Amino acid sequence: MKTEAYLFTGWAGFFGVMAAVYGVFAHEPGGKAALIVAFLMSALVAAFFWTQYLRRARRPQDRADAEIAEGAGPLDFFAPASGYPLLTAVGVTVLALGVVFGAWLALIGFGLLVPGVVGFVFQYARRSDGESR
Structure with missing residues (x-):
């Protein structure tokens, strides 16, 4: 999850900087709102990935020295079909x-x-x- 956490943290930082720059130079509220919402959504996903990384530690996919067999077995609970x-x-x-x-x-x-x-x-x-x- 560390790679995903870094990726979305970078996106959140990009949207945060762009929202600040756009807020200073543009006097149009629609673009500011869209960039702020994009920042908040990517920050939320980044926070989720950081929390999962800190809670579950590194996955076999995150390590270069991992064996294929380490990723075998049940992954988690997945919901069955529902109405x-x-x-x-x-x-x-x-x-x-x-x-x-x-x-x-x-x-x-x-x-x-x-x-x-x-x-x-x-x-x-x-x-x-x-x-x-």
């Missing part, structure tokens, strides 16, 4: 259409969105395989 992403997407879509066409449609969208989000949150709350984190 909650589709339900959440439909809920957000209907909610957005409800903002345009009326509050009644927004309420239906909200009614679809809430179970989707709750399902996402609690989908693995009662896993029986002993891997709850």
Whole structure:
């Protein structure tokens, strides 16, 4: 994760410097906002990679002297197929259409969105395989 952390830290630094330079020389708020958001998004990803690197140490992919067999075995828990992403997407879509066409449609969208989000949150709350984190 160290390489990825350095990569996104560099991007965050680039967008931060560009946002500062653009803020000084340009008097247009759209570009400033876009560069600040790009800086914040890349800084968030960089912080995630640094946290993972510090928590899990170096992976075999990060070491030049690593053997192929060191990377064998289960990687992590991956979620099986789920209907909650589709339900959440439909809920957000209907909610957005409800903002345009009326509050009644927004309420239906909200009614679809809430179970989707709750399902996402609690989908693995009662896993029986002993891997709850």
